[in-house]
Amino acid sequence: MFIDSSESRDRFGFGFIFSSEWDPVKEEFGALPFIYGTILSSIIALIISLPVSIGVAVFLSEIVHKSVKTPVSFLIEILAAIPSIIYGFWGIYVLAPFMRTTVQPMLQSVFGFLPFFKGQMFGTGLLTASVILAIMITPIISSITRDILNAIPVSQREAAYALGATKWEAIKMALLNARSGILGGSVLGLGRAIGETMAVTMVIGNKAQIKASLFEPAYSMASVIANEFAEASGSMHISSLIEIGLILFGVTFVINSLARLLIYSVTRNAS
């Protein structure tokens, strides 16, 4: 990738990362809108998904009876097996209209003073892509969290009850002990969100721009590669797309390292 992107690296240098121009006809290329779209959509997805996932995990491992637990966890895990193109079409035909008619007007009426929720509501756009991603990564994070919670020794729970803790206090303690595992699961989910292509490209709007509003169309790195690589004609265009791939690799690497660091610091404090 490094070698094949030499043409665009030579021409644009580091400016490639900071330029938001993407014009295949004039051969002007810059990666900033794609980096922005990828990172922001993934992080919002994580913010939406994390509380849901933890809630699901706690519900399944601590609260319900086994007869409910098995089918429900099976159903959630099956979510992870749905092909992303199916999510994409569901997104465009079901989620996007729902976002346009219900979610976005609601957000705008409550938080309309913030720049993130201003502007025209299309239904598609950055926020919708984040919601799709959140749904896609929830099974990953929740099943890892559930496994971690299950791994916590029963004796610890019994000790908590013996000291007079309520059920909620016992769960809180279990979650506290499981935090490094939850973090690890989140990183796995985030990695999936960053690399996700088809589902995102169906709903994100595919416009290389950076706007404050989350309702506006955006673009992601994986999507632009999938969309343009097959038909890219000029060698500069191909080279730029390969450089985007290189940056995507770099971003994933940085995020993974940061997460490792985070896990490390959390576990160190715990011990």
Place this chain on the structure above:
Amino acid sequence: MKVLTAILISLTLISCGDKKEVTTSKPGSQINGAGATFPYPIYSKWFSEYGKVNKDAKINYQSIGSGGGVKQITEGTVDFGASDSPMSNEEIEKANTKNNNKIIHIPTVIGSVVLTYNIPGIDKNINLTPEAITGIYLGKIKKWNDPVIQKENPDLKLPDKEIIVTYRTDGSGTTYVFTDYLGKVSEEWKTKVGTAKDVKFPAGQGGKGNEGVTGLVKQLEYSVGYVELVYALQNNLKYANVKNSEGEFIAPTLESLTKAAEQTSAEIPDDLRQSITNAKGKGSYPISSYTYILIYENQKDAQKGKTMKSFFEWALTDGEKFAKDLGYAPLPETVIARAKQKVSGLKF
């Protein structure tokens, strides 16, 4: 060391075996093609129908996209390529020098791009002028009841709503044809945006593939988008009548496409690379194009060359009959004659 020699010997044996197979290729050796997705349904129909006529012909076609077709034929990894837009001069130059050969273009059928829209309460085909289409896609015309659009639709009451513009985000022949047309009717489009398989659209948002654009248009009220005619027909989409260079509003039908080709066929150049967008002449729909087979004039493998020659001759004669049923416009007679000349010029 022993192992290494053994590997080397076996490799030599394998490569000898390969060579032998190529030189004694029997009738029925596999012909490979790759390229445009748009003509894929009719090409696969042709292959299966031709298979009934000539049992030895085995043709394999991969619909990987026009750009892919051009790349593969340039690399010489396929026997023929297919593209919705003719190769540029540089591309031809590159392919010719690389393979020490001459690439030829054979038009097969005509495709077209239609503007589809979603305006609640409007069931009739709306009329759009070139000025209206460029205005919308440049982001200058923002509302449906803009005088530029309204005055051509006197019997309709267009709403005072913002137009949501959608486009194809993946590189495609469809976008090429559409931007080729816009570049011809608007100087501003030509200089600001240009013509290509993917361009930087000044306004709107993108959907992936015909199905992505259709999805957006169906979901977003007051939106407009462009898709292939075949796709619009199959999915019963509403489409606009477009004003042609004669000042008539023409609906995209198979007849109006063939007409556009017919009336420009007198000016078709020797290499058959011709853009038929904004075609002159009465009754012609202005946003259409030929789709091409790309093939080298000198075929190295005589057997394959022979099969391909007879296949393309069959396709241009009997194959064209299948076009209409599948939603493609057949070539006009004059162009068929020219294309056949090209096919008979294949050497092997």
